[in-house]
Amino acid sequence: MDLKAIGFSGDAPAIAQRFAHDDGWRASYDEYAVWTPGSGIEVWRRRRGPQAVFTAHFHGAGAMRLGLVSLVPHPGDPLAGVATGWIEPPEDDPGEGLYAIALELPAFALARRTLAPPAVVSAQVVALAEELNCYRDTAAFEAAQSGEAIRFEPEQVLGAGHWQPGAEREFPEPLAIVSGTVRMVARVTNPATDAFFHHLLVRTRGGMLDVVAAPEVVTGEPVAGGVVVGRVRLSARIAEIPWKGLP
Numbered sequence: 001m002d003l004k005a006i007g008f009s010g011d012a013p014a015i016a017q018r019f020a021h022d023d024g025w026r027a028s029y030d031e032y033a034v035w036t037p038g039s040g041i042e043v044w045r046r047r048r049g050p051q052a053v054f055t056a057h058f059h060g061a062g063a064m065r066l067g068l069v070s071l072v073p074h075p076g077d078p079l080a081g082v083a084t085g086w087i088e089p090p091e092d093d094p095g096e097g098l099y100a101i102a103l104e105l106p107a108f109a110l111a112r113r114t115l116a117p118p119a120v121v122s123a124q125v126v127a128l129a130e131e132l133n134c135y136r137d138t139a140a141f142e143a144a145q146s147g148e149a150i151r152f153e154p155e156q157v158l159g160a161g162h163w164q165p166g167a168e169r170e171f172p173e174p175l176a177i178v179s180g181t182v183r184m185v186a187r188v189t190n191p192a193t194d195a196f197f198h199h200l201l202v203r204t205r206g207g208m209l210d211v212v213a214a215p216e217v218v219t220g221e222p223v224a225g226g227v228v229v230g231r232v233r234l235s236a237r238i239a240e241i242p243w244k245g246l247p
Contacts, residue, residue, distance in 0.1 A: 002055070002056040002235075003043065003054060003056045004189060004214045004217075004219075005056060005058075005128040006041045006058055006128075006193075006195060006212055007190025007193050007197045008043075008056075008190065008195070009178055009190070009195065011178045022178060023204045024180075025236075026081050028136050029244075030109070030110065031047070032044055032045065032046050032107045034106070037047060037126075037192040038191040039191060040058050040059045040060055040188070041055075041146055041191075041192075042056070042057040042059055042166070044106035044245065045081045046058060047079070047165060048076075048079070053077070053080070053102070054107045055080075055235070056128055056235065057106050057235045058128075058199065058210055058212045058235075059235065060124065060126060061201055061210065062201060062207070062210040063120075063122065063124060064088070064207030064208070065120060065206075066085050066087060066089075066101070066103070066121075066122070066123045066238075067086040067087075067089030067093070067094030067095060067097050067118070067119075067122070067188055067209065068083055068085045068119050068120070068121050068238075069094060069117055069118055070084045070174060071084075071108070071115065071117060072102075072171060075109065079109050080102075080104075080108055081108035081111075081112075081240070082103055082104050082171075082172055083102070083105055083123075083236065084101070084102050085100070085101065085103075085117075086098070086100055086101070087101055087157070087205075088207065089120055092118060094118040095118060097206075098131035098206045099157055099205070099206070100158060101176070101234070102159065102172040102173065102175075103174050103234060103235065104124065104174040104233065104234060104235045104238075105238070106237070112130060115238065115240060115241065116241070119239050121238070121240050122238070122239040123238065124237045124239070125210045125235070125236045126209070126210040126211070126236070127178055127202075127209055127212070127230075127232035127233070128174070128232060129212065129214075129217055129230050129232050130231045131217050131231045132211070132213045132217055132218045132221075132222075132223045132229075132230035132232075133228065133229050133230055134182075134220035134221055134223070134226060134228050135226055135227045135229075136220075136221075136223055136226050137225065138154050138181075138227055140227075141154055141179075141226075141229070143240065148179070152229055153179065153205070154179055154180070154181060155179060155181060155203060155205045156177075156178070156205055157179075157205055157206070157227055158176060158178075159174075159175055159176025159177065159178075159234070163200055166187075170198070174234045174235070175220070175231070175233055175234070176231075176232055176234055177230070177231055177232075177238055178204055178229065178230060179228065179229035179230075180203050180205075180211075180228060180229075180241070181202065182201070182222055182223065182225065182226045182227065183202065183224065184200055185198070185199075185201055185223060185224050186198070186199045188212075192219050197213060198209070198211075198214075198218060198222055199212050200213075200222055210228075211228065211232070215228070217230075
């Protein structure tokens with residue numbers, strides 16, 4: 001569950017019951033509410049039938065330029081969806097760039113009302129780690145791949161590149177394998193649960209990425225100047241959307 005990456009445990013109903021009346025629910029966006037208990041943590045809530053659905057995000061210092069090509073709703077949930085496009089596009093062509101990507105948008109319906117693709121936008125992207133391997137430096141990272149059939153670059157994103165944004169095909173999941181150079185390491189405590197998680201600011205191909213990870217999915221010790229690689233789910237806040245009440 002993505003919420004584990006930002007210091008929560010348990011299933012969605014238990015989380016809803018425990019924190020439904022917390023003062024951190026301070027901003028509302030029509031179909032969505034966002035809970036900001038502190039330390040950069042964001043929990044987005046939407047309705048899917050009679051159930052509440054929660055989506056994790058983390059507000060950090062990461063920044064990437066996105067050539068936004070399309071906004072794709074989830075087939076089973078019109079309030080959920082992804083932005084597809086290209087990282088680091090030319091100013092005059094959102095449909096080209098370093099690589100294709102899919103990013104989950106925690107307030108997808110708001111994005112559809114606000115954004116008009118194709119367009120070049122600014123995105124704060126967080127990688128919610130499902131698995132994260134840490135190396136003290138590039139040499140250790142490369143040595144760990146010795147003999148592997150598939151070798152990763154120290155700064156690379158592999159995910160949506162196998163499909164072209166805007167093409168007619170199945171829903172593009174916002175999943176990727178990401179590697180990058182660690183610029184900053186922090187041990188963050190979730191104020192609502194007192195559980196800690198890792199927050200890394202990582203330079204990868206095409207920009208800076210915030211990475212958050214529960215301690216149980218981390219192998220090795222994250223250090224500034226080191227290299228990390230892992231399976232992640234990508235979530236983004238687009239700067240061109242008016243985020244009232246949020247930084």
